[in-house]
Amino acid sequence: MKLVLDTSAILSGMDFAGEVYVPSGVLQEARKSGLDPRLEAVLETKSRVFEPRNRDLRAVSQASLETGDDASLSQTDQEVLALALQLEAAVVTDDYAIQNVAARLGLRYQPALLPGIRRRVDWSFRCRGCGRYWPQTLEACPVCGAEVRRYRRRA
Ligand SMILES: [Zn+2]
Numbered sequence: 001m002k003l004v005l006d007t008s009a010i011l012s013g014m015d016f017a018g019e020v021y022v023p024s025g026v027l028q029e030a031r032k033s034g035l036d037p038r039l040e041a042v043l044e045t046k047s048r049v050f051e052p053r054n055r056d057l058r059a060v061s062q063a064s065l066e067t068g069d070d071a072s073l074s075q076t077d078q079e080v081l082a083l084a085l086q087l088e089a090a091v092v093t094d095d096y097a098i099q100n101v102a103a104r105l106g107l108r109y110q111p112a113l114l115p116g117i118r119r120r121v122d123w124s125f126r127c128r129g130c131g132r133y134w135p136q137t138l139e140a141c142p143v144c145g146a147e148v149r150r151y152r153r154r155a
Contacts, residue, residue: 002089052082
């Protein structure tokens with residue numbers, strides 16, 4: 001199965017079974033936010049990096065307007081969806097806006113972390129800007145650039 005990973009999927013460090021594809025913008029974003037070098041080495045050997053096509057980016061932009069998710073999708077989020085359109089692949093993401101637009105485009109999607117795993121991981125890093133959770137400490141949020149803080153969970 002062909003899988004297109006978004007930044008949260010990359011940073012999850014999960015080992016995905018199947019052919020893994022990454023838009024070039026997502027890889028740059030993950031590097032900027034302090035991608036673990038070991039994880040990057042795995043990515044470089046296991047994944048293929050692609051530039052999405054303009055016509056697919058336009059289709060994604062149109063679909064996000066239709067679902068009302070256009071303000072929630074970053075440039076790299078759109079690249080993830082455009083690449084999935086091109087490859088007719090499933091998107092791996094924990095981002096609801098991406099999942100929503102993927103459904104609109106007729107693309108399959110799957111969460112980066114399975115629900116059972118999500119509970120075990122105990123998320124403790126959260127962006128102060130967009131509110132996304134990240135599985136590791138980061139210098140800045142890969143999506144919005146805001147500060148990522150340790151998040152104290154209620155017991
Ligand atoms: Zn953010």
